Amino acid sequence: MNWGVVLSDSLHQAGSALLRIAVLIVIAMIVIEALKESGWLEKISKCLQPVMQRLYLPGEAGVPVATALFIGLAYGAGVVIQMRREGHLRRSQLTLALLFIGLFHGMIEDTLIFVSVGGNGLILLGLRAAIALAVTVAVGFWLSRREQKRLAGQESESIVENCPIGHN
Amino acid sequence: MNVKGVIERGMRNSWGVILELAVVMVPAIILVGVLEAAGIMPRLAVLLEPVMSWFGLPGEAAIALVVGFLVGPYGSVGLAVGLRLSPAEMTILGTMVLIAHSLITETAIAARAGANGLIVLGARLAAALLAGVLLGQLL
Numbered sequence: 001m002n003w004g005v006v007l008s009d010s011l012h013q014a015g016s017a018l019l020r021i022a023v024l025i026v027i028a029m030i031v032i033e034a035l036k037e038s039g040w041l042e043k044i045s046k047c048l049q050p051v052m053q054r055l056y057l058p059g060e061a062g063v064p065v066a067t068a069l070f071i072g073l074a075y076g077a078g079v080v081i082q083m084r085r086e087g088h089l090r091r092s093q094l095t096l097a098l099l100f101i102g103l104f105h106g107m108i109e110d111t112l113i114f115v116s117v118g119g120n121g122l123i124l125l126g127l128r129a130a131i132a133l134a135v136t137v138a139v140g141f142w143l144s145r146r147e148q149k150r151l152a153g154q155e156s157e158s159i160v161e162n163c164p165i166g167h168n
Numbered sequence: 169m170n171v172k173g174v175i176e177r178g179m180r181n182s183w184g185v186i187l188e189l190a191v192v193m194v195p196a197i198i199l200v201g202v203l204e205a206a207g208i209m210p211r212l213a214v215l216l217e218p219v220m221s222w223f224g225l226p227g228e229a230a231i232a233l234v235v236g237f238l239v240g241p242y243g244s245v246g247l248a249v250g251l252r253l254s255p256a257e258m259t260i261l262g263t264m265v266l267i268a269h270s271l272i273t274e275t276a277i278a279a280r281a282g283a284n285g286l287i288v289l290g291a292r293l294a295a296a297l298l299a300g301v302l303l304g305q306l307l
Contacts (some may be wrong), residue, residue: 117249
């Protein structure tokens with residue numbers, strides 16, 4: 001076996017893939033900077049408000065979601081931490097916001113990396129978006145049902161405590 | 169809008185990402201080359217074929233999938249390039265890995281930010297497998 005050939009083949013492959021990827025990364029990074037600089041990121045955050053409500057989230061969650069979508073997961077999570085400190089989100093909403101962000105973030109550069117090696121961008125982006133929405137709605141439905149049950153349980157307990165017949 | 173500043177910052181940020189990619193991708197591609205030349209890859213492929221065929225992926229792609237899930241998309245792309253996956257296979261692998269990647273780090277970040285990490289982790293993995301099965305049927 002000729003290991004020199006294996007190595008030079010691999011390096012050749014890596015070089016040509018990296019070159020293709022590099023071109024698209026530069027484009028992606030310039031687009032992201034332009035979105036931040038032009039104020040479009042804020043506009044997108046506002047447009048996401050109605051979508052957030054469908055996901056069992058408050059409208060303000062549009063800001064961390066837009067940040068994660070265009071800039072990255074860590075930045076989006078940072079915004080969530082800030083909102084949590086300010087008391088905007090309940091535990092179940094924190095889970096839902098971070099689930100959606102986890103499923104769908106870094107949509108420009110991550111998608112382009114797979115496109116530059118042959119992937120179909122429309123499917124990579126479209127199916128990921130559809131599944132992220134569907135899974136977040138399903139988990140949100142489940143968490144809200146669980147919360148309602150817990151609240152209902154607390155109510156019936158307090159009724160028992162206040163019932164004069166029970167105490168006599 | 170300060171166009172010059174935007175282009176400058178974009179270029180500067182790209183350099184970091186490209187460097188990070190190269191550091192992970194080059195060793196991943198060499199690893200695939202070595203595993204193939206040593207005859208380990210074909211055996212691994214036969215072993216994993218039954219599972220990977222649910223997603224319309226060849227058996228070898230299992231390492232790209234697992235590395236993507238656990239470590240990150242860059243390593244996964246490197247392995248996929250080394251494996252010479254077809255465009256349809258790149259689409260399937262990419263969709264699955266982009267939905268669920270770097271699960272160790274990213275679940276830690278989500279838990280740190282106040283989420284229930286177990287729910288985030290489980291739902292992302294389930295979503296990735298769902299995407300894979302769907303695309304395996306379609307592509």
